[in-house]
Amino acid sequence: MDDLQTLRQQLGDRLVTEPGRVAQHAHDSSRAEPAGTPLALVEASSTADVAAALAWAHAHAVPVSVRGAGTGLAGGANAYDGGLIVSLAGMNQILSIDQNERVAVVQPGVITAELDAAARLEGLFYPPDPASARSCTIGGNIATNAGGLRCVAHGVTRDAVAALEVVLADGRVLRTGSRTRKNVVGYDLTSLMVGSEGTLGIVTEATVRLKPVPLGTPCSFRASFDDLDSAGRAVTAIVGGAATPEVLELMDAASVEIIESFQPSGLTVPRGAMLVGQTVGVTAAAQAAAIAETCVAHGATETEVSDSDALIEARRLSNPALTARGLKISCDVGVPVARLAEIFHGITEISRTHDRLVSTVAHAGDGNLHSTVDCADDDIAAADAVLDDITRLALALGGTITGEHGVGSVKLHELPWQLDEVSRATQAAIKQALDPRGILTPGRGI
């Protein structure tokens, strides 16, 4: 496209057209989603770069995909044929951390764990911690409203975002939100942008809320169960009890085996499932002990309480371990915590019906499950049918088709199962109002 020259004049060598380099940025970490062959890659270094890219794309009706670290699992950052990729990986500066106001101002390419580490130098921390925190970016977390391990105690990414700078589809720059704890001026455009999966604008700066690091030494706990149902009932009891875990994760037997094979950490593979978690604060040890007791009362065959965090570190390996095992497709459903035992029971049934190995890890404390189905490359449709059955079950239990990964392209066919026509029409009306030419991550997310 000749017109790319006008964009090159603005961006110089930050506009990349060399096919090999462009192709390296064309896929996210979804295992089986298609990606197109884009025109060019914009390696943005500033808000002005992003604004120039979108103004150009808007003028030429060119589809735009947006990426940070490319760790997304829903195909949301995959490139479009003839499209533009906007990469925010180079906008990776922590601009300020204000200890008094407990906020940080960051660029979107900042790695989540690096923000957390920088905050800890000030006695604060960044609450959301997706399992991929060491490689994913804040911008991607905001685009998907990412969850993670600590959500049961601290909420999701949306709860941590105070204000945003967003480049709109036509290149105008929007500022949303406020540093104050309370602010009711106008519509909540901050929450609207969080989780919009690149379809309404590109976040170029975020003001996020930090929390003080709890006093005392964190404490980890673990409990093994002979069956998934018992583990699910234990989770419901823990969440309804007086102790408040900061992390409460479940790994079924297949997941523990896969993780241990990938990087052994001395975990014994349970017969049914393992709960691992963490408590914090001055009563951390007492809370962990109380949670272990609750587990025993619900049938745990073995429990352990420790001041090491090795147990939780193992949980963070599940996604790389699954990828290394060659497992291709997974889902991300949510149910009310009170329904966990029911969905675990149902997943076991679905696995039997389809005669397929299903391994499940869960952010159990907030009812968010990731099931992965074993399948070969030529077998994806059949495996997808297993995930669809799990998704339908989650909905039947009052749940959601995606708790934290987003819809992207991978779940688009499931969207009408959860959202009725009025809801989809309302979303489409907002999309049309903010991106009338439909250039931003078109055909995905909503």
Added chain:
Amino acid sequence: MDDLQTLRQQLGDRLVTEPGRVAQHAHDSSRAEPAGTPLALVEASSTADVAAALAWAHAHAVPVSVRGAGTGLAGGANAYDGGLIVSLAGMNQILSIDQNERVAVVQPGVITAELDAAARLEGLFYPPDPASARSCTIGGNIATNAGGLRCVAHGVTRDAVAALEVVLADGRVLRTGSRTRKNVVGYDLTSLMVGSEGTLGIVTEATVRLKPVPLGTPCSFRASFDDLDSAGRAVTAIVGGAATPEVLELMDAASVEIIESFQPSGLTVPRGAMLVGQTVGVTAAAQAAAIAETCVAHGATETEVSDSDALIEARRLSNPALTARGLKISCDVGVPVARLAEIFHGITEISRTHDRLVSTVAHAGDGNLHSTVDCADDDIAAADAVLDDITRLALALGGTITGEHGVGSVKLHELPWQLDEVSRATQAAIKQALDPRGILTPGRGI
């Protein structure tokens, strides 16, 4: 209007046209905002009633105002000339409280304190507690994203809303959100509706999140200061400290005097200001003692710790006390907590410059201030100028023109001070997309 007959066929005697009864519903609790003379009042008893009213108003391009208990302070519920009033006061049922999932499903006319009381019978509570909790409704709280006294610990109304049923401008019924803790399907229409001040739809049912009542006996504290600056510095220190108050309120000397005159509770009027608050949980007493010590370290001349909540009850009387004193106009600004001493200092200066008595109460823990200016009926413009100066100061300190009352009509002129043209255009585009004929609370809120 002859066409009102078609609506009467659907609503029967729930459509009220008797001028006296209609007029009783034409004003909210804002003290000096104009209201029009509407055509009729709809006393809605169901979602279907609301849908019928809006479909009719949409078809006839009739402006609609929405009210619950009429406790709003921004003119947002005032009637329009030739308009329709939709009252949700009769939709006042708590439909369910689920102890396991910790959610309640309620109609919009439920009184906030009554929901809280019902939840407490199940060992749970409803976190947001506007000062008017005993008279305001959940629907109004959602429309304004109401704050209150416990926000410093539990967040605002938006943080407590999981899902909504909303009647859109044309009468279609939208369902938003999910019961699950995590849900990233589509745009966050729940957060968009919360705080939209009746401009995007009418909430007819809400699923709200409840929390478990903390163990132990709550503890109250109070501290008197000779000047406002010291009290402001104490608040900043408390919020930055290890103890976490559930309530942290400030009343300046003038406010304490007005409240004590209205309903004496034995409070000694301080020279400068008084902090009152509450701690909860098993360490409540130790936390209250630590907060009192922090107050002394920042210049408190007198402190008290008690297991009675009479101190906080006095704070809840400020609005009726101000109204009884004949005070007409007040503001609702927010600043980052770290800037509290600065704004208190500035308010003292502004009061001197204008030579007017300004009394201030504040949800100090989240930096939200309400200043009231003494003025006569023929003197409102001059008093408004005082409030405008306070508002400009809040913005200069990184704050907001409204923390919890909303923009309504009273703050419309201040909106451009905080939101730039791109922001206002974005909000207008969303309004246009969802209410193309502009019938819902037109000309207010955004």
